Amino acid sequence: MTTRLGWAASLLAPVLMVSCAPPPSQYTPRQQVDPQVMAEVDSIQAIDNHAHPVRVVGEGEKDADYDALPVALMEAYDSGPLRERADNPELTGAWRALFGFRHEDMSAESVRQALELKKQAKKDKGDRYPAWVLDEMKIGVMLANRVSMGRGLDPARFKWVPYGDALMYPLNNDGLGRRDPDRKAFFGAETRLLKRLLGEAGASGVPATLEEYLKFVTATLERWKGQGAVAVKLEMAYLRSFDVGNPGRAEVEKTYAAFVQSGSPGDGEYKALQDFLFRHIAREAGRLGMPLHLHSSAGAGRYFDIPGANPTLLTAVIEDPAMKGVTFVLVHGGWPFVKETTAMLAIPNVYADFSGQNLLLYPRALAETIRGWLEYAPEKVLYASDSSPWDERIDWEESGWLADRTSREALGLALTGMLRDREITRERAADLARMVLRGNAGRVYGSGRWAVAGGQ
Numbered sequence: 001m002t003t004r005l006g007w008a009a010s011l012l013a014p015v016l017m018v019s020c021a022p023p024p025s026q027y028t029p030r031q032q033v034d035p036q037v038m039a040e041v042d043s044i045q046a047i048d049n050h051a052h053p054v055r056v057v058g059e060g061e062k063d064a065d066y067d068a069l070p071v072a073l074m075e076a077y078d079s080g081p082l083r084e085r086a087d088n089p090e091l092t093g094a095w096r097a098l099f100g101f102r103h104e105d106m107s108a109e110s111v112r113q114a115l116e117l118k119k120q121a122k123k124d125k126g127d128r129y130p131a132w133v134l135d136e137m138k139i140g141v142m143l144a145n146r147v148s149m150g151r152g153l154d155p156a157r158f159k160w161v162p163y164g165d166a167l168m169y170p171l172n173n174d175g176l177g178r179r180d181p182d183r184k185a186f187f188g189a190e191t192r193l194l195k196r197l198l199g200e201a202g203a204s205g206v207p208a209t210l211e212e213y214l215k216f217v218t219a220t221l222e223r224w225k226g227q228g229a230v231a232v233k234l235e236m237a238y239l240r241s242f243d244v245g246n247p248g249r250a251e252v253e254k255t256y257a258a259f260v261q262s263g264s265p266g267d268g269e270y271k272a273l274q275d276f277l278f279r280h281i282a283r284e285a286g287r288l289g290m291p292l293h294l295h296s297s298a299g300a301g302r303y304f305d306i307p308g309a310n311p312t313l314l315t316a317v318i319e320d321p322a323m324k325g326v327t328f329v330l331v332h333g334g335w336p337f338v339k340e341t342t343a344m345l346a347i348p349n350v351y352a353d354f355s356g357q358n359l360l361l362y363p364r365a366l367a368e369t370i371r372g373w374l375e376y377a378p379e380k381v382l383y384a385s386d387s388s389p390w391d392e393r394i395d396w397e398e399s400g401w402l403a404d405r406t407s408r409e410a411l412g413l414a415l416t417g418m419l420r421d422r423e424i425t426r427e428r429a430a431d432l433a434r435m436v437l438r439g440n441a442g443r444v445y446g447s448g449r450w451a452v453a454g455g456q
């Protein structure tokens with residue numbers, strides 16, 4: 001799931017430039033970055049910690065696996081962060097950079113031309129198109145958060161991060177869906193995904209005992225690992241709060257046995273079972289060497305539980321000695337609780353990326369987040385784009401291009417500020433750029449063996 005709030009407005013509103021925004025050609029925050037620092041940042045082949053690339057599809061075919069809970073499932077509403085609206089004229093920069101588009105507006109005729117150019121590029125590149133997009137953005141390796149991988153997503157360039165949420169909700173989910181229309185759609189999708197995972201494991205239904213269910217969960221994580229997964233993603237913040245307790249096994253075994261066949265558990269007893277399963281998934285992912293990715297940001301839609309996504313709610317479970325072997329990655333860096341995230345970066349097994357923030361915020365504001373983290377725990381900060389499809393015009397390439405550009409400009413601004421305030425030397429600025437763009441991820445994923453042509 002992206003952090004993006006609604007795109008409905010852009011579909012309803014006339015396709016015009018946002019009148020208060022400057023023409024894209026005047027939008028040049030990188031002019032304020034020290035030129036040497038900017039050149040350094042621009043030269044580095046990145047490891048992108050989080051994104052939703054789309055596989056290559058044939059005529060009339062659609063890719064539905066780029067997200068377990070796509071924004072399209074949600075109730076349409078007519079507002080969203082300004083910069084994430086699909087009529088943001090900055091996005092035309094992606095068309096110019098990638099496809100040779102010559103305009104700066106999004107009139108119907110210009111959009112038609114852009115889509116035609118994009119279609120031609122896809123035709124020319126064929127199955128190499130996704131890797132070509134990475135080359136254009138100077139991304140060496142992109143972690144692909146998808147339900148499954150597919151055509152054109154070359155395993156040398158795209159590393160799989162499957163979704164583990166469905167594993168946390170094995171009982172009747174109708175009660176959880178009753179909270180609001182978005183959760184109704186989400187829990188419907190998770191229930192279907194669990195069925196798919198059970199089918200893939202050769203099971204005809206949810207196992208009768210918790211013991212067998214835990215074995216199925218472990219076997220699923222092992223299967224993913226065998227298929228090349230490098231991490232496991234939970235977007236639980238869309239489904240429930242981060243407040244994970246530590247219930248006893250006997251208690252949750254009783255709940256599982258009572259409701260596995262029929263009936264609906266009460267919210268409290270079901271939450272305890274979910275908490276227990278979260279801990280099992282985290283421990284097993286840790287044992288298998290797969291970091292746990294947690295969507296940590298205020299998210300899309302009108303019903304998102306913002307206080308429930310405060311990453312400090314996770315402190316109790318993360319600091320449990322039983323979780324020592326688990327690496328937790330706060331995807332989106334906890335926005336808007338970015339200072340809370342700063343404090344959490346002091347916990348040895350916690351990392352954060354700034355994906356999502358690079359589309360919600362302009363470079364100046366993102367630079368403040370990045371600088372705060374770099375001044376506190378520089379080896380814990382990860383570059384990520386959250387590239388993802390927005391609508392029929394703006395796909396993962398365009399959102400990814402804007403996110404990448406914003407990220408590099410913001411990192412440049414943060415490092416320039418630190419340099420001018422005499423906090424760091426030029427050499428250290430170059431070190432920090434390499435750490436954020438790829439070195440820190442290298443440590444998290446042991447990616448020394450991820451060979452990419454032209455990488456450094």
Ligand SMILES: [Zn+2]
Binds near residue numbers: 002145
């Ligand atoms: Zn995402």
